[in-house]
Amino acid sequence: MSKGQTVQGSKGKSERNQQDGRRKQGTSAGGASSGGGKRGGVQARDDRAGSNIKLRVGQVVEIDVKRMGINGEGIGYAERQVIFVPGVLPGEQVVAEVVKVEQRHAIGKLVRVKQKSKDRVEPPCAVYDQCGGCTLQHLSYDAQLEMKRELVRESLSRYAGLKKPPVEPTVGMQNPWSYRNKAQLPIVEHKGDVVVGLFQAGSHQIVDVSGCAVQHPMTNRIVQEVRDIAKELGISLYQEKVHKGELRTVVARVGFETGQCQLTLVTRTRELSQKKELVKRIVERVPEITSIMQNVNPAKTSLIFGEETLPLWGTEDLLERLGEVQFSLSPRAFFQLNPEQTPKLYDLVAEAAALTGNEVVVDAYCGVGTIGLWLAPKAKEVHGMDIVPEAIADAKRNAKMSGVDNARFVVGAAEKILVEWMQKGLRPDVVVVDPPRTGLHQDLIEALLKTAPKRIVYVSCNPSTLGKDCGQLLKKYEVKKVTPVDMFPQTAHVESVTLLVRKVTS
Numbered sequence: 001m002s003k004g005q006t007v008q009g010s011k012g013k014s015e016r017n018q019q020d021g022r023r024k025q026g027t028s029a030g031g032a033s034s035g036g037g038k039r040g041g042v043q044a045r046d047d048r049a050g051s052n053i054k055l056r057v058g059q060v061v062e063i064d065v066k067r068m069g070i071n072g073e074g075i076g077y078a079e080r081q082v083i084f085v086p087g088v089l090p091g092e093q094v095v096a097e098v099v100k101v102e103q104r105h106a107i108g109k110l111v112r113v114k115q116k117s118k119d120r121v122e123p124p125c126a127v128y129d130q131c132g133g134c135t136l137q138h139l140s141y142d143a144q145l146e147m148k149r150e151l152v153r154e155s156l157s158r159y160a161g162l163k164k165p166p167v168e169p170t171v172g173m174q175n176p177w178s179y180r181n182k183a184q185l186p187i188v189e190h191k192g193d194v195v196v197g198l199f200q201a202g203s204h205q206i207v208d209v210s211g212c213a214v215q216h217p218m219t220n221r222i223v224q225e226v227r228d229i230a231k232e233l234g235i236s237l238y239q240e241k242v243h244k245g246e247l248r249t250v251v252a253r254v255g256f257e258t259g260q261c262q263l264t265l266v267t268r269t270r271e272l273s274q275k276k277e278l279v280k281r282i283v284e285r286v287p288e289i290t291s292i293m294q295n296v297n298p299a300k301t302s303l304i305f306g307e308e309t310l311p312l313w314g315t316e317d318l319l320e321r322l323g324e325v326q327f328s329l330s331p332r333a334f335f336q337l338n339p340e341q342t343p344k345l346y347d348l349v350a351e352a353a354a355l356t357g358n359e360v361v362v363d364a365y366c367g368v369g370t371i372g373l374w375l376a377p378k379a380k381e382v383h384g385m386d387i388v389p390e391a392i393a394d395a396k397r398n399a400k401m402s403g404v405d406n407a408r409f410v411v412g413a414a415e416k417i418l419v420e421w422m423q424k425g426l427r428p429d430v431v432v433v434d435p436p437r438t439g440l441h442q443d444l445i446e447a448l449l450k451t452a453p454k455r456i457v458y459v460s461c462n463p464s465t466l467g468k469d470c471g472q473l474l475k476k477y478e479v480k481k482v483t484p485v486d487m488f489p490q491t492a493h494v495e496s497v498t499l500l501v502r503k504v505t506s
Contacts, residue, residue: 053081055106059098063108065090068147070463072135072492083108087129087138089117119143124213131198131207134214134490145170145486148494152463152484159467160474168483171344176489179338183212183219184251184304187230187237194231196223196250214490222252222263222286229281233274238267243300246272251295251304251331255320256339262291262318264331266304270296279313291315293331305332309390317394322346325373326401330390334367338487345459345485345495346374349432352457352481352499355379359429362421362453364414364444369395371432371459372407382407383426385417415443422451432457439465445472452476456500466498473500 055061061078065088069075074088078096082105085096093115096108113120123129123137136144149170156165173179185196190206197208210224230237230247238245249266263282265272272278272294279292292313297306309331317328320335323343329335336342349371353361355378363372366384368391376382376399384407386392395409410417414433431453433440439462440448448456449472456477460466470479477500487495 053101053104053106055079055081055083055098055101057098057101060111061096061098061108062114063088063094063096065092065094068151068492070151070492072139078106078108081106085110086135088113089120089139089143091115091117092120127207127209130200131209132200133198133209133212135492137490141172141176141489144176144489145172145484148484148486148492151492151494152466152482152496155463155467156470156479156482157467159464160471160479162470162479166479166481168481170484170486170494171341171348172486173341173489176486177213178216179340179489180212180215180219181256181335181339182251182253182337183215183223184249185209185223187227187247187250188239189237194227194237196227214488216254216256218254218261218288219252222254222261222289223250225285226250226252226263226265226282229278229285232281233278235278236273240300243268248297249304253318253329253331253335255318257321258319259288260290260318260320261286261288262293262329262331263289264293264295264309265312266295266297266306268296268298270308270310275312283313289314291318295331317397322370322374324377324402325370325404326398327368327370328394328397328401329368330394332388333391333394334388336370336487341485341487342370345487345497346371348483348485348497349457349459350375350378352497353378353430353432353455355430360426362418362426362428362431364418364431364433365435366395366409367391367434369398369407369409371434372409373398373402373404375432376404376407379406379430383421383428384409385412385414387411387413413441415441415447418444418447418451422447427451428453430455430457432459434459435465437462437465440469445469448473449476452502454502458498458500460496460498461493463494463496466496470498470500476503477501478503 063076063078065074065076067075067090073084073086075084085108087110088094094113095111097111098106099109100107119140121140128137149167153165153167156162187196188206195206195208196210197206200207211220236246238248246267246269248268251264253262294310294312295305296308317330320327359379361375361379361382363384366372366386372382372384389411392409392411399407480499480501482496482498484494484496
């Protein structure tokens with residue numbers, strides 16, 4: 001899920017990633033790449049050979065797979081040189097063809113498996129090997145959970161220097177399918193047909209995933225109907241190479257608890273051919289839809305959304321509930337993509353925060369206020385911030401709808417706002433951080449070390465940046481507990497909740 005403009009995958013902070021400009025679709029919605037001369041954020045270690053890779057493109061080699069990388073690929077050695085091969089598992093003996101040679105490692109394509117792992121299963125998806133979205137469908141679910149635990153453990157050991165990181169078993173799902181509440185897919189003309197799907201890894205070849213097995217059935221249905229209607233009406237579709245055409249992306253979101261459905265049509269221009277007829281047919285065929293919006297993105301970019309959003313039909317927001325908290329979601333608002341796992345994640349945050357009713361809580365990167373509102377009933381007061389104005393407007397509405405009167409939300413970057421609040425005398429007892437994949441801003445780390453709240457609860461979607469940030473925070477904090485949560489089954493992405501407690505000084 002981390003290749004190019006892939007937007008179907010898992011990590012659920014995709015909207016925020018795009019909006020804050022710090023990461024997005026170099027990673028995907030479930031995205032994973034960290035760059036910087038590394039493979040998926042984990043340094044490719046060549047312990048037995050030098051840094052000169054002598055393997056050749058087209059060479060066929062036999063590999064003993066040793067471990068898995070952060071993107072779900074297998075890692076092994078060929079002629080004592082590191083090679084990454086997607087679709088293979090630790091303990092397997094495989095034959096692979098070298099397709100790319102980089103400075104410190106090679107990348108291979110699986111030819112055949114000579115000796116299978118006991119954890120290998122048959123992927124149920126017909127386009128599994130093409131779309132690149134769910135990179136772990138060939139791995140049993142129990143093994144997926146253990147692999148994700150190991151990724152978190154390895155990153156904390158490597159980057160934070162912890163010899164025995166206190167990593168708990170991964171919290172999984174009973175049914176790890178049909179869990180995504182949102183699909184955002186490009187719509188293009190391909191070989192004379194209209195297709196919505198994902199771009200195949202390393203190419204601009206699109207793969208139709210309109211019936212995706214990890215999506216909620218309703219989002220699949222909405223996407224399929226829009227595709228068919230756009231074809232019937234001959235809607236002008238966006239052409240990336242020449243930057244022409246109108247309709248770029250179809251974004252469908254469903255409220256698991258409320259049943260409400262929101263459709264956002266992302267266009268290059270404000271004009272949209274046969275707009276009234278398009279909306280009329282959509283409403284007729286999918287009467288469950290409660291909101292149809294248009295987002296205008298005129299830029300030549302891989303980012304999904306533009307800055308302007310216009311109502312086309314129905315309500316402007318989608319209503320959803322998590323426990324006792326109600327949420328009003330505008331089209332660009334960040335909301336966790338797996339509603340079944342989200343309460344488990346937030347309960348772990350609440351457990352780590354250990355609130356008694358007397359604490360001042362800061363919810364950095366607060367989005368629409370999900371975590372802050374979850375904690376508010378047990379806190380003295382909650383202060384949240386986010387750089388996306390629509391998200392803060394949603395957070396304020398959500399607080400009002402949920403009857404929460406001890407939470408306030410402001411627009412601004414966490415690293416700046418927290419410093420300003422400190423200067424005005426605010427001293428939080430607990431700070432919850434839920435940053436993008438790039439991790440905490442350096443200024444925020446320094447502000448946390450200066451403010452030194454009793455507890456920091458770090459919600460992470462990237463084990464590598466979690467490890468690096470914890471490495472700095474260890475100056476004043478101890479890592480007490482880390483719990484991985486599988487928000488995106490069938491992918492290599494893993495969320496985690498880390499409790500850091502301020503060290504006792506004599």
